Amino acid sequence: MGLKINTADRFKKLPPYLFAQLDELKKEALAKGKDLIDFGIGDPDIPTPEHIIERLYEAVQDPETHRYPTNFGLMQLRQAAAKWYEGRFGVEVDPNTEILPLIGSKEGISHIPLAFLNPGDVALVPDPCYPPYKSGTILAGGVPYLMPLLEANNFLPVFKDIDRQVARQAKLMFLNYPNNPTTATASKEFFEEAVKFARDNNIIICHDAAYSEIAFDGYKPVSFLEVDGAKEIGIEFHSLSKTYNMTGWRMGFALGNKKVINCLAQVKSHIDSGIFRAVQFAGIVALSNTDHLAELLSIYKERRDLLVEGLKGLGWNINKPKATFYVWASVLSGYTSMELSKILLDKYGIVVTPGVGFGQNGEGFIRFALTVSVGRIKESMERIKKFHG
Numbered sequence: 304m305g306l307k308i309n310t311a312d313r314f315k316k317l318p319p320y321l322f323a324q325l326d327e328l329k330k331e332a333l334a335k336g337k338d339l340i341d342f343g344i345g346d347p348d349i350p351t352p353e354h355i356i357e358r359l360y361e362a363v364q365d366p367e368t369h370r371y372p373t374n375f376g377l378m379q380l381r382q383a384a385a386k387w388y389e390g391r392f393g394v395e396v397d398p399n400t401e402i403l404p405l406i407g408s409k410e411g412i413s414h415i416p417l418a419f420l421n422p423g424d425v426a427l428v429p430d431p432c433y434p435p436y437k438s439g440t441i442l443a444g445g446v447p448y449l450m451p452l453l454e455a456n457n458f459l460p461v462f463k464d465i466d467r468q469v470a471r472q473a474k475l476m477f478l479n480y481p482n483n484p485t486t487a488t489a490s491k492e493f494f495e496e497a498v499k500f501a502r503d504n505n506i507i508i509c510h511d512a513a514y515s516e517i518a519f520d521g522y523k524p525v526s527f528l529e530v531d532g533a534k535e536i537g538i539e540f541h542s543l544s545k546t547y548n549m550t551g552w553r554m555g556f557a558l559g560n561k562k563v564i565n566c567l568a569q570v571k572s573h574i575d576s577g578i579f580r581a582v583q584f585a586g587i588v589a590l591s592n593t594d595h596l597a598e599l600l601s602i603y604k605e606r607r608d609l610l611v612e613g614l615k616g617l618g619w620n621i622n623k624p625k626a627t628f629y630v631w632a633s634v635l636s637g638y639t640s641m642e643l644s645k646i647l648l649d650k651y652g653i654v655v656t657p658g659v660g661f662g663q664n665g666e667g668f669i670r671f672a673l674t675v676s677v678g679r680i681k682e683s684m685e686r687i688k689k690f691h692g
């Protein structure tokens with residue numbers, strides 16, 4: 304007799320993977336040799352800058368880098384992150400106590416609930432959202448309470464709409480601006496409100512700033528920690544993935560409140576053993592020089608303008624995003640986000656992500672990732688023209 308495999312309750316509570324059907328369609332299309340234009344995944348198509356790769360080559364020759372890294376990461380890496388952060392946002396952080404390197408920011412985001420949530424405890428999570436806020440909460444035995452991000456509110460949560468009882472019970476709140484998937488941005492005033500709300504209700508804020516450097520038209524995203532009092536109640540997650548085209552390298556960091564940082568470090572010390580040291584040395588070089596950004600942003604901007612103007616010309620209701628490398632487009636009337644995504648894939652070979660995959664309030668939208676060349680975006684416009692007949 305075979306083993307009876309029983310999964311844990313927390314496992315059963317994980318959200319269903321809504322992209323499974325689309326993944327299946329995509330696989331079938333590829334197997335048939337169909338030419339797909341893939342706007343699906345937010346994974347840069349442009350390589351990591353050469354000098355960062357060179358530093359990895361060099362570092363990997365040193366056998367010292369082959370050994371277990373330390374849990375807190377190299378001091379030089381924490382210093383480089385602190386220096387970059389202060390240079391960019393004008394906020395000082397102590398590299399000894401207020402910064403923690405992560406094996407990608409997703410790693411820290413999904414582990415932090417383990418430090419703060421008891422079974423049944425609430426975490427406030429935006430909807431739609433980057434999935435790990437929800438799944439990390441569930442894996443820790445917590446309960447996500449969804450804060451709707453509605454177009455009418457510029458895709459910002461409205462704190463006064465949160466049930467008071469829930470607010471009192473909540474231990475954590477996740478925020479993310481510039482936002483994936485909605486591309487919305489947040490002002491310093493919004494973060495001030497968030498800090499006040501978190502203070503009044505004794506909630507730890509976890510702000511995900513993965514897209515802080517991907518912004519256009521002179522707009523510079525603010526850091527949540529620029530707000531007075533923010534460091535007393537929260538931390539911010541940063542990532543090298545999008546800024547330096549380093550998604551595969553797995554490197555990010557958290558910074559902010561030193562007690563919260565220390566608790567996250569303790570959780571991690573039971574789970575992982577840090578980032579490969581050669582990668583950390585490459586990360587130090589990355590954080591010390593952001594000269595590549597101007598060109599990177601001009602590439603995304605050209606793609607954004609081409610896609611948004613093309614779709615607008617076809618009657619789509621769509622805004623030019625100020626930040627992130629996504630375009631969040633209203634679906635055409637008569638379709639759900641899933642239906643439209645399936646038709647675009649099946650009939651026209653265009654892969655997009657249906658908004659509903661990021662949460663119920665993502666329904667009504669599809670997301671395009673601008674990780675596709677200008678030539679291919681032009682081709683996709685021709686195909687979407689055919690779709691319109």
Ligand SMILES: *Cc1c(COP(=O)(O)O)cnc(C)c1O
Pocket residue numbers: 345406407408409410433479483511513541542543544545550553554555
């Ligand atoms: C891409 C992304 C990240 C980055 O994750 P890493 O683990 O650092 O690669 C974090 N948050 C959001 C919202 C993202 O889209």
